[in-house]
Amino acid sequence: MVTTSTTPAASAAQRGPQRLGLIAAVVLIAVSIALPFVPPFTGQDWQRYLVGAALIAASAVAFDFTAGYIDIVNFGFAAFMGLGGYTSAILVNTYGISPWLGFPLGALTAGILGLLTGLLTLRLRGIYAAVMTWFVALALLGLARNLTDVTRGPLGLAVSPLLATNDNLPYYYVMLGILIATLVVLTLVIRSRVGLAFRAIGQNLQAARASGINPTVFLVANFTISCAFAGVFGVFYAHYYGILTPDVMGTSHTIEILAIAYIGGRGSLWGPAVIAFPMYIAVQLLKVQLSSQPALYLVIYGLLLILVMLYRPDGAAGVIRSLGHRLDRRPKSGAGPAGASATPTPGATA
Amino acid sequence: MLKLKGVESGYDLLQVLWDVELEVDEGEFVAILGPNGAGKTTTLRTIAGYVRALKGSIEFNGKSIVGLEPHRVSRLGIGYVSESSNLFAGMSIHENLLVGAYTVKNKQLIASQVDLVFELFPRLHERRNQLAGTLSGGERKMLAIARGLMPSPSLLLVDEPSLGLAPIPTLAAFEALKQLSQRGTTILLVEQNVNTTLHLVDRAYVLEQGKVVLEGTGPQLLSNKDVQEAYLGI
Amino acid sequence: MTTATATNLKQVPLLRRYLNLTSAILVVAAAAMIVVSIQNPSLLVNTLATGGMWALMAGGLALVFGVMNIPSFVHGDLFMVGTLVALFVFTPIQSMIQDAPNDFVLKWLGPFAGMILAFILGAVIGVLMELLLFRQLRRRSREQWVMNTFLLTAGLSIMFENVAMMAFGNLPQGISRYWDVPPIDVLGVPVAMDRLVTFIVAMGTLAVFALFLQRSRTGRAMRAVSMDETGAQMAGIGLTRIYQLTLALSCGLAALAGAVLIWLTPFTPTVGASPLLIAWYVVILAGLGNVQGAVVGAFLVAMVQQLTGYYLALNWVDVLPTGIIILVLLFKPSGLFGSEVKGVWEQ
Numbered sequence: 001m002v003t004t005s006t007t008p009a010a011s012a013a014q015r016g017p018q019r020l021g022l023i024a025a026v027v028l029i030a031v032s033i034a035l036p037f038v039p040p041f042t043g044q045d046w047q048r049y050l051v052g053a054a055l056i057a058a059s060a061v062a063f064d065f066t067a068g069y070i071d072i073v074n075f076g077f078a079a080f081m082g083l084g085g086y087t088s089a090i091l092v093n094t095y096g097i098s099p100w101l102g103f104p105l106g107a108l109t110a111g112i113l114g115l116l117t118g119l120l121t122l123r124l125r126g127i128y129a130a131v132m133t134w135f136v137a138l139a140l141l142g143l144a145r146n147l148t149d150v151t152r153g154p155l156g157l158a159v160s161p162l163l164a165t166n167d168n169l170p171y172y173y174v175m176l177g178i179l180i181a182t183l184v185v186l187t188l189v190i191r192s193r194v195g196l197a198f199r200a201i202g203q204n205l206q207a208a209r210a211s212g213i214n215p216t217v218f219l220v221a222n223f224t225i226s227c228a229f230a231g232v233f234g235v236f237y238a239h240y241y242g243i244l245t246p247d248v249m250g251t252s253h254t255i256e257i258l259a260i261a262y263i264g265g266r267g268s269l270w271g272p273a274v275i276a277f278p279m280y281i282a283v284q285l286l287k288v289q290l291s292s293q294p295a296l297y298l299v300i301y302g303l304l305l306i307l308v309m310l311y312r313p314d315g316a317a318g319v320i321r322s323l324g325h326r327l328d329r330r331p332k333s334g335a336g337p338a339g340a341s342a343t344p345t346p347g348a349t350a
Numbered sequence: 351m352l353k354l355k356g357v358e359s360g361y362d363l364l365q366v367l368w369d370v371e372l373e374v375d376e377g378e379f380v381a382i383l384g385p386n387g388a389g390k391t392t393t394l395r396t397i398a399g400y401v402r403a404l405k406g407s408i409e410f411n412g413k414s415i416v417g418l419e420p421h422r423v424s425r426l427g428i429g430y431v432s433e434s435s436n437l438f439a440g441m442s443i444h445e446n447l448l449v450g451a452y453t454v455k456n457k458q459l460i461a462s463q464v465d466l467v468f469e470l471f472p473r474l475h476e477r478r479n480q481l482a483g484t485l486s487g488g489e490r491k492m493l494a495i496a497r498g499l500m501p502s503p504s505l506l507l508v509d510e511p512s513l514g515l516a517p518i519p520t521l522a523a524f525e526a527l528k529q530l531s532q533r534g535t536t537i538l539l540v541e542q543n544v545n546t547t548l549h550l551v552d553r554a555y556v557l558e559q560g561k562v563v564l565e566g567t568g569p570q571l572l573s574n575k576d577v578q579e580a581y582l583g584i
Numbered sequence: 585m586t587t588a589t590a591t592n593l594k595q596v597p598l599l600r601r602y603l604n605l606t607s608a609i610l611v612v613a614a615a616a617m618i619v620v621s622i623q624n625p626s627l628l629v630n631t632l633a634t635g636g637m638w639a640l641m642a643g644g645l646a647l648v649f650g651v652m653n654i655p656s657f658v659h660g661d662l663f664m665v666g667t668l669v670a671l672f673v674f675t676p677i678q679s680m681i682q683d684a685p686n687d688f689v690l691k692w693l694g695p696f697a698g699m700i701l702a703f704i705l706g707a708v709i710g711v712l713m714e715l716l717l718f719r720q721l722r723r724r725s726r727e728q729w730v731m732n733t734f735l736l737t738a739g740l741s742i743m744f745e746n747v748a749m750m751a752f753g754n755l756p757q758g759i760s761r762y763w764d765v766p767p768i769d770v771l772g773v774p775v776a777m778d779r780l781v782t783f784i785v786a787m788g789t790l791a792v793f794a795l796f797l798q799r800s801r802t803g804r805a806m807r808a809v810s811m812d813e814t815g816a817q818m819a820g821i822g823l824t825r826i827y828q829l830t831l832a833l834s835c836g837l838a839a840l841a842g843a844v845l846i847w848l849t850p851f852t853p854t855v856g857a858s859p860l861l862i863a864w865y866v867v868i869l870a871g872l873g874n875v876q877g878a879v880v881g882a883f884l885v886a887m888v889q890q891l892t893g894y895y896l897a898l899n900w901v902d903v904l905p906t907g908i909i910i911l912v913l914l915f916k917p918s919g920l921f922g923s924e925v926k927g928v929w930e931q
């Protein structure tokens with residue numbers, strides 16, 4: 001999305017890239033709106049991939065909001081999603097409330113658990129939070145499996161749909177709306193004074209503390225916000241797929257989100273969103289092609305994650321950004337539109 | 351023994367040393383003096399291999415040591431006692447000394463070296479089983495020097511042994527260095543305590559903003575106008 | 585908790601220092617164990633056998649964190665590699681034993697071949713990990729090292745598990761027992777030979793591990809690096825070698841645990857998930873990077889697991905420890921044995 005000033009290193013003086021980024025964002029949004037009408041995306045299968053891609057894109061963005069800015073890995077992200085999903089599913093099933101009401105309620109429960117986890121672990125070293133969120137996730141998973149009266153355990157809980165249609169297209173636009181809203185809200189937070197504090201803390205906790213910032217407050221706030229968003233996505237997941245099993249909370253689901261977030265580029269928000277579409281769709285196609293090797297795509301995720309960590313810590317966003325800078329610098333006039341249409345291609349085609 | 355020629359060095363964004371020339375002969379006791387931030391610590395860290403020289407040569411006994419990893423420099427016989435001591439807080443004094451003697455394979459030699467440093471610092475001997483993390487500031491400095499002495503280095507780099515110490519422990523530390531020097535160890539000392547240091551050492555360099563601005567024997571510098579004005583408050 | 589006190593015997597200061605919540609918990613745990621083991625001795629046997637193996641896992645995990653600041657997520661996969669090695673080495677040995685049932689050397693010592701090879705292979709993988717991953721990352725940047733290495737090991741873990749799945753499938757493959765002999769009578773309680781050997785191997789390895797860290801020149805150097813890298817370099821200790829040794833030792837121990845425990849946990853691609861989780865429980869409970877505390881904590885967690893499994897139900901085994909850890913973190917944020925003086929093996 002709105003780009004360059006979210007780079008820690010970027011300076012306000014870089015007007016050019018900023019405008020470039022804005023144009024790129026507008027183009028990308030237009031492309032994502034028009035995409036379902038371009039073959040092969042007109043088919044229901046492909047539109048289902050698009051919904052899944054938008055969902056994982058939003059998840060990766062909210063994940064990046066903590067991982068990329070305060071350097072805390074929420075290793076239980078999927079479990080917070082699952083908590084939101086189960087909350088909404090159970091309330092809708094039991095009390096017959098509208099699934100739309102599930103969104104704030106799912107956000108609330110996931111946010112509250114995030115707040116408690118954050119309060120407990122975020123005053124300790126960052127790794128405590130990563131590991132504790134993992135523990136909490138496994139405990140939630142255990143609860144979802146064992147409390148069969150409420151969740152039906154591994155059998156899965158049938159959930160009423162969000163929309164009165166089987167068509168994937170409306171779901172896609174709902175999820176795309178959620179994705180764009182997530183990006184806009186989180187980008188605004190990051191660009192505010194609060195976001196400045198996040199970045200200061202993420203880069204150097206001690207220095208931030210010395211300059212009078214109370215890190216715990218900001219850390220907990222950031223973590224809670226991200227978890228609440230996870231809850232929202234979980235609600236969509238539940239009411240879109242129509243069935244919830246405890247597996248949605250599993251570590252491998254978190255790792256999928258995490259891999260996309262880091263491959264997309266930490267600390268950019270838009271990077272994970274842009275990379276999620278081609279990656280998720282490629283993985284789905286791979287799964288269909290190589291149904292005899294269902295584990296292969298995870299090997300690829302693992303390998304990509306390792307390569308990114310080692311050689312390109314700023315991920316795809318970093319690559320795109322440096323391309324953008326280069327394009328912006330070369331032709332003195334008319335750089336805007338030409339550069340913009342070239343910049344987003346890696347994300348838009350696929 | 352140690353020869354720095356045209357050494358430039360510094361950190362990622364900041365060059366600290368500019369064309370530093372410095373020489374220490376076998377058996378000499380030499381000091382580097384200068385104001386805060388002049389680059390004294392950086393000089394020692396560059397010699398010891400913690401900071402890489404960007405330019406120039408550093409020779410020890412005729413061989414270049416530029417680019418060697420710190421532990422390699424240490425194994426050549428250059429002991430380094432840092433400003434912050436870098437003790438092993440969770441180990442006893444005795445164990446700190448044993449780690450100091452890591453490169454010594456001969457057990458008897460280690461034992462006799464332990465006896466020697468305990469003789470030099472009786473206070474450490476009294477507390478040899480106390481954890482280094484619970485020692486007082488003065489005791490820490492003593493232990494840091496003692497640990498640096500364990501492999502019997504031929505050259506000892508000592509960074510501000512008086513830092514944070516009251517006058518009496520400072521004198522004790524200087525006394526220990528003097529004894530060491532008299533026993534034949536070559537010492538390169540960094541100090542802020544100009545007056546005492548100049549009375550103690552054979553020669554000294556004055557470093558300002560990363561450049562050597564003055565050089566001379568102790569008495570020479572003590573009688574130098576600039577030194578008197580800038581450092582002795584005369 | 586006989587082993588816990590045995591480890592602490594020499595360290596009276598340690599006991600005195602923690603004569604509060606920690607020792608209260610240890611005393612309660614010991615009491616609970618005594619009561620339970622009178623009722624049901626097999627619980628005690630299981631606690632000691634599995635606790636010993638968790639101690640090897642957790643000890644290695646704590647060591648890598650203490651020395652290299654790497655919170656390893658791939659530790660469980662070395663356990664998995666260990667089960668694989670045991671499987672492939674012991675299966676032919678087993679048929680050799682069947683062919684020559686009177687060859688006592690083969691029968692009694694044969695099973696150890698897989699365990700030893702597992703340790704060696706684990707160690708080799710550890711060294712490779714240092715060479716191919718951590719050294720590269722260290723060269724690039726040490727910024728955000730802890731999180732980056734965590735993610736690196738997470739990526740590695742996905743690869744290990746899914747490559748194993750592609751190569752060996754999803755189904756459990758195990759060895760029902762290493763020693764086909766009747767149970768042995770230990771103080772009136774019949775104990776299966778495998779359980780007994782598991783316990784003995786665990787205790788023996790832990791003793792060697794502890795002696796190595798405390799008394800040997802290299803072990804001391806490892807602890808020195810964990811406390812102050814610069815200080816260690818001043819003493820002429822090369823960090824690279826210590827890093828390699830640390831990873832070799834830690835990964836070797838995890839693989840050894842997998843090989844020894846295969847009678848209990850047959851190979852599947854994700855067999856390491858639970859040991860990894862337990863090792864992390866222990867390490868968080870004991871305080872990050874504290875190997876000694878991790879060893880004690882491993883027996884505590886093994887006991888909680890056995891008690892939960894026995895009195896509640898097996899599927900709560902993973903839920904309850906989280907509750908306990910949350911309580912511990914509330915009252916003692918740095919873990920039961922954490923203190924201001926940080927080190928791999930506190931005195």
Ligand SMILES: Nc1ncnc2c1ncn2[C@@H]1O[C@H](COP(=O)(O)OP(=O)(O)OP(=O)(O)O)[C@@H](O)[C@H]1O
Pocket residue numbers: 361362364366384385386387388389390391392393542
């Ligand atoms: N790790 C570092 N990274 C960046 N700059 C550094 C680093 N260490 C020191 N500096 C800078 O290098 C300059 C010289 O520092 P140095 O420690 O060598 O001074 P010094 O002469 O030892 O001073 P003092 O008497 O205060 O110990 C200072 O400006 C300092 O801020």
Ligand SMILES: [Mg+2]
Pocket residue numbers: 390391392433509510
């Ligand atoms: Mg200094």
